Amino acid sequence: MILKDLKQITVIGLGLLGSSASLAVLRSFPKIKVSGYTHRVATRRKARQLSVATEIFDDMALSVSNSDIVILATPIRTFEGIFEEIAPALAKGCIVTDVGSTKAPVHRWAAKRLPKTVHYVGSHPIAGSEKRGVEFARDDLFYRAACIITTTKNTNHSAVRTLKNFWSELGCTVTLMSPQKHDKIFADISHLPHVAATALINASDKETMKFAGRGFIDTSRIASGPANIWTDVLMTNTTNIDRGIGRIIRELTKLQKAIKGKNEKQIQKLLEQARAKRAALIRDKINKKELI
Amino acid sequence: MILKDLKQITVIGLGLLGSSASLAVLRSFPKIKVSGYTHRVATRRKARQLSVATEIFDDMALSVSNSDIVILATPIRTFEGIFEEIAPALAKGCIVTDVGSTKAPVHRWAAKRLPKTVHYVGSHPIAGSEKRGVEFARDDLFYRAACIITTTKNTNHSAVRTLKNFWSELGCTVTLMSPQKHDKIFADISHLPHVAATALINASDKETMKFAGRGFIDTSRIASGPANIWTDVLMTNTTNIDRGIGRIIRELTKLQKAIKGKNEKQIQKLLEQARAKRAALIRDKINKKELI
Numbered sequence A, B: 001m002i003l004k005d006l007k008q009i010t011v012i013g014l015g016l017l018g019s020s021a022s023l024a025v026l027r028s029f030p031k032i033k034v035s036g037y038t039h040r041v042a043t044r045r046k047a048r049q050l051s052v053a054t055e056i057f058d059d060m061a062l063s064v065s066n067s068d069i070v071i072l073a074t075p076i077r078t079f080e081g082i083f084e085e086i087a088p089a090l091a092k093g094c095i096v097t098d099v100g101s102t103k104a105p106v107h108r109w110a111a112k113r114l115p116k117t118v119h120y121v122g123s124h125p126i127a128g129s130e131k132r133g134v135e136f137a138r139d140d141l142f143y144r145a146a147c148i149i150t151t152t153k154n155t156n157h158s159a160v161r162t163l164k165n166f167w168s169e170l171g172c173t174v175t176l177m178s179p180q181k182h183d184k185i186f187a188d189i190s191h192l193p194h195v196a197a198t199a200l201i202n203a204s205d206k207e208t209m210k211f212a213g214r215g216f217i218d219t220s221r222i223a224s225g226p227a228n229i230w231t232d233v234l235m236t237n238t239t240n241i242d243r244g245i246g247r248i249i250r251e252l253t254k255l256q257k258a259i260k261g262k263n264e265k266q267i268q269k270l271l272e273q274a275r276a277k278r279a280a281l282i283r284d285k286i287n288k289k290e291l292i
Helices: A016-028 A041-049 A060-064 A076-089 A104-113 A157-169 A179-202 A214-224 A227-235 A238-260 A264-287 B016-028 B041-049 B060-064 B076-089 B104-113 B157-169 B179-202 B214-224 B227-236 B238-260 B264-287
Strands: A008-012 A033-037 A055-057 A069-072 A095-098 A122-125 A146-150 A173-177 B008-012 B033-037 B055-057 B069-072 B095-098 B122-125 B146-150 B173-177
Touching: A008 A016, A008 A060, A016 A033, A033 A060, A041 A055, A055 A060, A060 A076, A069 A076, A069 A157, A076 A095, A076 A104, A076 A227, A095 A157, A104 A179, A122 A157, A122 A179, A146 A157, A146 A179, A157 A173, A173 A179, A179 A214, A179 A227, A179 A238, A179 B179, A179 B214, A179 B238, A179 B264, A214 B179, A214 B214, A214 B264, A227 A238, A227 B264, A238 A264, A238 B179, A238 B238, A264 B179, A264 B214, A264 B227, B008 B016, B008 B060, B016 B033, B033 B060, B041 B055, B055 B060, B060 B076, B069 B076, B069 B157, B076 B095, B076 B104, B076 B227, B095 B157, B104 B179, B122 B157, B122 B179, B146 B157, B146 B179, B157 B173, B173 B179, B179 B214, B179 B227, B179 B238, B227 B238, B238 B264
Parallel strands: A008 A033, A008 A069, A033 A055, A069 A095, A095 A122, A146 A173, B008 B033, B008 B069, B033 B055, B069 B095, B095 B122, B146 B173
Antiparallel strands: A122 A146, B122 B146
């Protein structure tokens, strides 16, 4: 299927990501119909008021029928049940994807629950905000965002091509990789910082934190992310995160040993190593114009 | 001594903090003479070109003679040597202070190296920037910054009062505490985040980091601080930091255990605990108008 033949897409889950995806599609493809579904009545009402989709359905199976692309934008661990529920209603050749932050289990659930007549491809657009909910939806949320598309040896090539063009059209820079590679990378750069920020806050005393300055506030910022969504992420990427925490603990122990032993050379070495690695990271981001 | 009687102050060390303090004094007290000293010829030249002080001296002892307040703004572990060097040149009743991020050892060095005729009081203005050097000096760097003044049972009360008014006049909100309490608090809210950010970066793979987004970049930002200054900080507050790293490792281990065991309730509990603690912190900062 090529992009200009797309007639209808469905977004399931109308939080910030789902409703922003819907608005971005309406902006980029003026002729496409976007069907939206969310299980909460109040959110459906708001979504209708804000016209975030062409039509908001009260029934999930109805919302996907006749769609060319179905995007799941609910918490990760709802996906398996949703696959099961929508399976009978999906049109032949439909592309099913999601915007979840872990990918390996989703590929497994799709293989198990979706009919062979549809194509599952994983998506992870790296976009978001500390704001949540349909009322903060923005049609430019994906502009200049990276989007990882995950595929296995069984993934339909034509579906991948369509989905790649689709996310590019919404403004994303698309990279393809396996779900395993994706989950390892995102354990390191997203899930582990979340765990580290959480540990830092939990290790801190309430009275002491009153003296916190910009450094502490920035270092701990992501610990304010929604606990339910992050529980989902941590529960679905356990092996990679477990290993990553082990690596951080080893690095902390190295620093602790150097500090306790007043080993100036070693302290300086570890600080300089981190500084140089981060400088390289920022240089790379600036070169690729990825720092906003 | 009352503020309006101040005639001369000296700033030793003309990096960002020292030269900003000098500019802030020139702005707040137009009649005061500010003497500046820095050991690097090139920095002295720049400081003269930028007129960051009334006079820039080539000789440290000369720069402090006749001063009412002397502020050390060099790396912490240079303080003991500087105290020794300036001791013979200090006027009777002179207040000696510093802007270092650890305070207990500085009080010890002062007691050992400074004559009984002068008054040492610790200062820690919580101001700074990722920019370094005299060329980034700003006369508003201390505006709305917190400043901790540290005192022991031997500290001269009148000197504390003068210094408190002095930093307030530069725009700071001043809090008094013991150097021990200061060092414990700042281990937790400043030195430990630095250690955690350093460990996070050192535990990350260079290729993987290329996919880093805003979360990783913010969480690791402070790891880009100058290694020599941070080595000084870590070397002078070892016991508190050692204990703090222990606490973070325990929190990480708790999370690791919950994640490895797929203990959803415990994961959610730990994430919610961090989220609630950070929300309280941010509310407190907003109430006190300390978030800029």
